[in-house]
Amino acid sequence: MYALLLAIIYIAFISLGLPDALVGSGWPVMHEDLGVPLGYAGILTMIIAAGTIVSSLLSERVTRRFGAGLVTAVSVALTASALLGFAFSGSFWMLCLWAIPYGLGAGAVDAALNNYVALHYAARHMNWLHSFWGVGASISPFIMGAAISSGLGWSSAYQVVGGIQVVLTALLFVSLPLWTRVDRTRPPVAHDDTTDTVAPSNAPAHRHVPLRAALSIPGVPLILAAFFAYCAVESTLILWASTYLVTERGIDAATAATFGALFLLGITAGRFLSGFFADRVGDRALIRGGFLTVGVGVALIALPFTTDALALAGLVIAGLGCAPIYPAIVHSTPANFGARNSQAIIGIQMAAAYTGSTVMPPLFGGLSAWTGMWVLPLYLLLLVALGLVMSERLNRRMQVTHAAAD
Template identity: 45%
Template sequence: MVVTFFLLIIYLAFISLGLPDSLLGVAWPAMQPDIGAAFESAGLLSMMVTGGTIVSSLVSGSLIERFGTGIVTLISCLMTASALLGFSFAPSLFWLILLAIPLGLGAGAVDAGLNNYVANHYKAHHMSWLHCFWGVGATLGPIIMSYSMGADNAWRDGYYTVSILQFVLVFILLLTLPLWKIVASQHQPQGIQDVHTETDSVSRGEAMVQKRGNPLQIKGVKVTLLVFLFYCGVEMTVGLWGASFLVGTRGLPLETAAVWVSMYYGGITVGRFITGFVTLKINNLILIRAGQVTAIAGAVLLLLPLHPFLSLIGLIVIGLGLAPIFPCMLHETPARFGRAQSSRIMGYQMAVAYTGTTKLPPLFGIVAAQISIGLFPVVILLFALIMMMSSEKVNRILYKSGKSTV
């Protein structure tokens, strides 16, 4: 019972992580003229947020080891809530850039640690549902912002509302803080048997070699990092620039575009909820491949010069396709590369994922400002194709090493 409630707390923490992730993209068409910023400045803000996230994810292991997961989670949410409150009062781009630093730092430290914990101690459906709860937060964010902007274009009210919700989550985490120590003393790790056996990925002797060596030298790790890079390139480029594309190219009102982007995140959320059940019958590798094909199909639908309503369908299809990829890739980490290095590789994966979030959407923003936002579906399709080709290369490497049957 206590262990189940502990899992719910982790889910709650991922709602907190998801809430701010989708706000900037839907609010930017209103924020840009209000603060007098350049169009591509949204990319700079996104870069600052995810830059802080990269730093904190790389040091997450030592922070959690020293202070405990509960304290790190609490402080992470507190930093995020405070930064969002600051966003609602920020008078200029300069202040938004400063506030983006604690916003990113607050989001990153807990992410890698919780992902590694669930990958090692829970079955695949729990990982999908964990990231489904991130999608709950990411879906609620644009809905809240859309409601605020629909009234009087008050993007500041949207950020203020989300900050209050974050502070509520902080209060809940504070009340349940003693539970983390209780679970730590009572819940013994279930071990890799709940995911895969150690021999599914590496022999005991090879695991000892991996424990002493550089995890980047393990076959398939570097190419796997490339998959994470371009996965986040797709996910966050759609989230950041999707509303601008719909407004600038499809001629939709701001509030309508915000709702449509919210439905994109809703596709990710619903898809991950369904994936949790599907993993009981279908393995992770098949789900990853199916998701990539679906995301590519959605990008093609966006690219075609059809009725604007089909752009909504394309966004939802992309969201549904992305749904299983990230959690299934994370859950495969111990099985593919062994438990001995899974925590370090998980940290590298999260850092590279955030690098994709940091670099690729701002890069597209620069290109769009110089050429046209109409390139949006072309770039999304390109990122998705690179992601799938890299993933297939990983599968071939693991198959030759006897670590995969797909």
């Protein structure tokens, strides 16, 4: 029963990643078919991001009321309907309308699943599950490419991915009794990151934790700032790294694009590898080591060596460093702030993540238009420093709290 539900959650994480790269990979063709400027992709992604932020902030109340299983099933159903709506949209305004349920579904399922895994499963599973998200995100561009190259058009890619989501929706609704049984027979666990042990915890009380109350918990603003900084680094590198390599290092566009893809593959592979030692190392060490590794990778990108090999290697190293940070931050939430508060705080964390991913890359675009693309490594290093400082301040606070409790 427990293993079967875990397998379903793994499949759900693949499905979470599937839609994420469809807009970016298909937009060069989509905007021509829809007769809109290339830059309109930003409008679409902003609508999706707004929906994810709203549903993330509401996820605690909704998940506490209906349970993680039902929220996950309904959210995936929303995403499936939005993807099929994209497939049959003949105008840009229709895409914008379907982007609303797309964002609402994505944010709710992300917060609900991440909290459920943080409460019920060990750190290795959190890393492997997020690695499976990377598998889904890596597959969807191939689906889009095959649809376009075969002459079926971009809409068929959305039909395929939407169909997969429909099948997953049915599977999730059928599996709802499993979620209830696991909740009854396997209570939430508290992960003591100071001793790397996993012990039974009191189940979360069925009481709503208001947004203001969650934000007032000591240490929460620190982890939100760290999460914001991490997601800003990841999304800025995804969007601008290839452009930096071409304009500042003179690397040809094909090679730069390849290593841009390797950054994502580095994240996926790094999360898979992290799962093998995450329980022994602990979330705090993973976060600290991840930020430091990203800093080393960014420094290699910036150093003015005559060879480009170090800059390209730096991009891969940055991806490996990024790998454990997101899963470790989420997984450490119940241990840091209590199982009763974790759903509310993870929902806010997801909102902070989406805000960082949405705001900071275009902010760098505006900055680079004024200063030049050379400022990218400095911009990234400042964000890395912010994330590292905030997470280390939280660690010290938690150590003081644990010492006082002892």
